[in-house]
Amino acid sequence: MDLVTLTIDGQRVQVPRGTTILEAAEAAGVDIPTLCYLKDINVVGSCRVCVVEVEGAKSLQASCVTPVGEGMVVRTNTPAVREARRTVLELILSNHPFECLTCVRNGNCELQALANRFGIRDVEYMGERATFPRDESTPAIVRDPNKCILCRRCMSVCSKVQTVFALAPNGRGFDSMIAPAFFDDLSNVACAQCGQCILVCPTGALSERDHTQEVWAALADPRKHVVVQTAPAVRATVGEECGLPAGTLVTGNLVAALRRLGFDRVFDTDFAADLTIMEEGHELIERIEHGGRLPMITSCSPGWIKFIEHFYPELLPHLSTCKSPQQMFGALAKTYYAEKSGIDPRDIFVVSVMPCTAKKFEAKRPEMTSSGYPDVDAVLTSRELGRMIREAGIDLGAIEPEDYDLPLGISTGAGAIFGATGGVMEAALRTVYEVVTGKELTNVDFEDVRGLAGVKEASVDLAGLNVRVAVAHGLGNARKLLDKVKKGEAPYHFIEIMCCPGGCIGGGGQPIPTNDEIRARRIDAIYREDRGMKLRKSHENPVVQELYREFLGKPLGHKSHELLHTRYTARSRYVV
Amino acid sequence: MRMACEECRCSAEITQDKWEKLDEIIAKYKGRPGALIQVLHEAQELIGYLPREAQVRVAEGLDIPLSEVYSVVTFYALFSLKPKGRHQINVCKGTACYVRGADRILEKLEDTLGITEGDTTSDGRFSIEVVRCMGACGLGPVIRVDDDIYARLKPDRVPEILKKYD
Ligand code: SF4
Ligand code: SF4
Ligand code: SF4
Ligand code: FES
Numbered sequence: 001m002d003l004v005t006l007t008i009d010g011q012r013v014q015v016p017r018g019t020t021i022l023e024a025a026e027a028a029g030v031d032i033p034t035l036c037y038l039k040d041i042n043v044v045g046s047c048r049v050c051v052v053e054v055e056g057a058k059s060l061q062a063s064c065v066t067p068v069g070e071g072m073v074v075r076t077n078t079p080a081v082r083e084a085r086r087t088v089l090e091l092i093l094s095n096h097p098f099e100c101l102t103c104v105r106n107g108n109c110e111l112q113a114l115a116n117r118f119g120i121r122d123v124e125y126m127g128e129r130a131t132f133p134r135d136e137s138t139p140a141i142v143r144d145p146n147k148c149i150l151c152r153r154c155m156s157v158c159s160k161v162q163t164v165f166a167l168a169p170n171g172r173g174f175d176s177m178i179a180p181a182f183f184d185d186l187s188n189v190a191c192a193q194c195g196q197c198i199l200v201c202p203t204g205a206l207s208e209r210d211h212t213q214e215v216w217a218a219l220a221d222p223r224k225h226v227v228v229q230t231a232p233a234v235r236a237t238v239g240e241e242c243g244l245p246a247g248t249l250v251t252g253n254l255v256a257a258l259r260r261l262g263f264d265r266v267f268d269t270d271f272a273a274d275l276t277i278m279e280e281g282h283e284l285i286e287r288i289e290h291g292g293r294l295p296m297i298t299s300c301s302p303g304w305i306k307f308i309e310h311f312y313p314e315l316l317p318h319l320s321t322c323k324s325p326q327q328m329f330g331a332l333a334k335t336y337y338a339e340k341s342g343i344d345p346r347d348i349f350v351v352s353v354m355p356c357t358a359k360k361f362e363a364k365r366p367e368m369t370s371s372g373y374p375d376v377d378a379v380l381t382s383r384e385l386g387r388m389i390r391e392a393g394i395d396l397g398a399i400e401p402e403d404y405d406l407p408l409g410i411s412t413g414a415g416a417i418f419g420a421t422g423g424v425m426e427a428a429l430r431t432v433y434e435v436v437t438g439k440e441l442t443n444v445d446f447e448d449v450r451g452l453a454g455v456k457e458a459s460v461d462l463a464g465l466n467v468r469v470a471v472a473h474g475l476g477n478a479r480k481l482l483d484k485v486k487k488g489e490a491p492y493h494f495i496e497i498m499c500c501p502g503g504c505i506g507g508g509g510q511p512i513p514t515n516d517e518i519r520a521r522r523i524d525a526i527y528r529e530d531r532g533m534k535l536r537k538s539h540e541n542p543v544v545q546e547l548y549r550e551f552l553g554k555p556l557g558h559k560s561h562e563l564l565h566t567r568y569t570a571r572s573r574y575v576v
Numbered sequence: 577m578r579m580a581c582e583e584c585r586c587s588a589e590i591t592q593d594k595w596e597k598l599d600e601i602i603a604k605y606k607g608r609p610g611a612l613i614q615v616l617h618e619a620q621e622l623i624g625y626l627p628r629e630a631q632v633r634v635a636e637g638l639d640i641p642l643s644e645v646y647s648v649v650t651f652y653a654l655f656s657l658k659p660k661g662r663h664q665i666n667v668c669k670g671t672a673c674y675v676r677g678a679d680r681i682l683e684k685l686e687d688t689l690g691i692t693e694g695d696t697t698s699d700g701r702f703s704i705e706v707v708r709c710m711g712a713c714g715l716g717p718v719i720r721v722d723d724d725i726y727a728r729l730k731p732d733r734v735p736e737i738l739k740k741y742d
Binding site for chain 1: 628631632635636641642643644645646647650651653
């Protein structure tokens with residue numbers, strides 16, 4: 001490898017040619033502040049917070065975009081550097097609302113942290129401030145352009161990673177804004193509601209629509225029977241909201257905390273994930289055996305659903321008709337569970353704790369009322385639940401773990417792995433294999449579909465039929481597979497697509513920061529959960545079996561179709 | 577400040593004939609480097625400005641996200657999002673005119689017509705635009721309506737001037 005030697009703050013450092021000064025400094029343990037920089041995604045050199053002195057150069061250099069050179073002498077902490085950084089920050093702050101105390105990102109804001117780090121105590125040039133209305137037009141995402149520092153990280157993630165292109169710079173100069181075309185509301189453009197833009201926003205300019213107040217109100221209402229379901233990924237992430245390191249599994253602690261918050265029943269979306277596998281697995285077998293539309297594509301990621309509705313409406317018949325586990329759970333909570341427990345469904349309030357902003361959109365879809373009521377009443381992201389737990393003063397790490405309630409709290413390892421990319425596929429294969437071959441699957445680990453590679457492929461021999469599958473996560477990767485399907489070049493029977501990079505553990509409602517290193521640790525936690533379960537195949541879930549016996553009949557039966565399956569809406573790419 | 581609600585979203589008067597021409601322009605440049613700017617340029621010459629529908633058509637035709645099209649349209653001053661009025665009022669705000677009270681003339685125009693600089697009256701009669709020096713510095717403040725120059729202007733003459741144009 002071609003190595004370059006340079007000096008950073010007096011330390012000799014050797015790095016490959018082409019490395020940036022910022023990366024070299026990181027390798028040397030020198031922390032250079034950044035703001036607009038987002039590794040691999042937004043490397044634009046626009047904010048100039050990361051400037052350093054390079055001996056011999058006429059001006060300060062933006063370290064995030066400047067490559068190292070042989071013999072370079074770099075200083076990251078001189079009076080000129082500190083002065084330049086302070087000036088940059090003061091300029092940003094001179095057009096920024098001072099609302100930290102009431103801001104959703106208070107305590108977790110990169111701008112606030114830098115202002116603190118550089119000891120900004122007053123801002124010399126308080127100029128005229130541009131003011132823009134907040135965009136609360138969607139059920140999932142709130143945009144507050146007044147807090148936007150024009151770093152373009154949201155737009156880069158939306159266009160490069162998700163290939164949605166919902167956001168772009170509008171206008172020039174003082175009144176410019178990173179926004180949907182025509183300064184339009186987000187609800188008027190093709191947006192997946194995935195929240196990946198929120199995850200990368202350094203400030204409070206992008207955030208989730210907050211539903212904590214509705215949930216507190218329901219919890220305080222004695223007439224309401226408030227049940228909560230926890231998505232597979234949340235147990236592997238919500239710990240981060242409460243000061244625990246990434247990758248900490250908090251399953252039992254989470255159950256105990258939810259009980260402490262006052263939920264009447266603590267149930268598990270993992271149960272509904274097992275049920276999804278029963279329905280979706282049988283749907284796949286049915287399509288293969290009866291010449292149905294193949295490849296069949298998973299339908300449990302609502303950001304993905306909205307994406308295909310906007311960008312590939314002609315491929316909608318490929319989607320499984322299964323609702324997502326969140327919605328299956330809601331529909332059953334207000335029918336099966338209501339009947340079984342003798343509670344009027346009108347009094348049941350279903351709360352979901354989800355890794356995802358798009359789930360907020362999904363819950364509000366008009367077709368999600370098959371119980372006769374809104375199947376899910378409120379959706380909290382991991383971040384919002386974190387806020388509620390902190391508000392109640394519960395120490396999530398220290399609380400004594402408890403078990404989920406019966407019946408809808410029983411699940412298998414197959415349900416748990418829904419939280420990571422490849423998990424739905426693996427869970428489906430575990431069940432489909434046994435249903436089709438009638439033989440026991442001894443090794444349940446399908447390693448080929450695990451991990452952070454963008455598109456993964458595998459094939460499984462099912463009693464003579466070679467079933468080919470593919471997995472994609474992140475909408476840019478999904479697009480690659482869809483373009484193949486469109487051209488008739490996708491030789492697969494079954495495709496799993498997750499909207500968010502890494503799957504739900506990287507969902508737009510997850511703790512900030514979320515990056516690849518953190519994603520990998522969360523994924524480890526998910527598979528640890530799976531390995532720790534006694535049952536690891538969805539069809540072995542005893543409550544799912546009981547549910548079919550007592551209520552649903554059989555997979556894909558009449559009742560299933562009524563409650564557990566859905567339809568999709570072709571949407572435009574432009575004005576909606 | 578421009579806001580979504582003020583922007584023209586109504587169906588512009590783009591005739592069938594113009595739609596066809598627009599499609600030809602798109603086809604001509606599709607796949608070529610710099611196609612977007614070229615197409616927008618010719619589209620504006622064809623229609624007079626760049627209404628939302630035209631931008632959507634360009635986005636679709638060139639297979640470029642609408643957000644990018646709009647971004648380019650609003651970045652370059654030469655592109656216009658609004659139809660021009662039948663009469664174009666240019667107000668000089670070069671240094672000389674500015675010093676001699678161009679601001680008060682502009683204010684009077686805006687008050688009288690009920691629009692701000694950059695806009696067109698709802699009856700399509702006038703548009704106001706601020707320009708840099710028109711080269712008549714000795715005569716400031718100066719405005720031009722279509723081809724007529726009005727020099728050494730006082731705000732109270734504004735209504736009388738506007739009456740000449742319908
Ligand atoms: S975005 Fe950050 S700096 Fe701005 S008000 Fe919120 S916390 Fe404070
Ligand atoms: S929610 Fe997703 S699709 Fe919508 S603007 Fe944000 S990143 Fe883009
Ligand atoms: S909304 Fe956030 S991520 Fe997007 S440009 Fe503004 S500050 Fe940056
Ligand atoms: S972080 Fe380098 S210029 Fe913004």
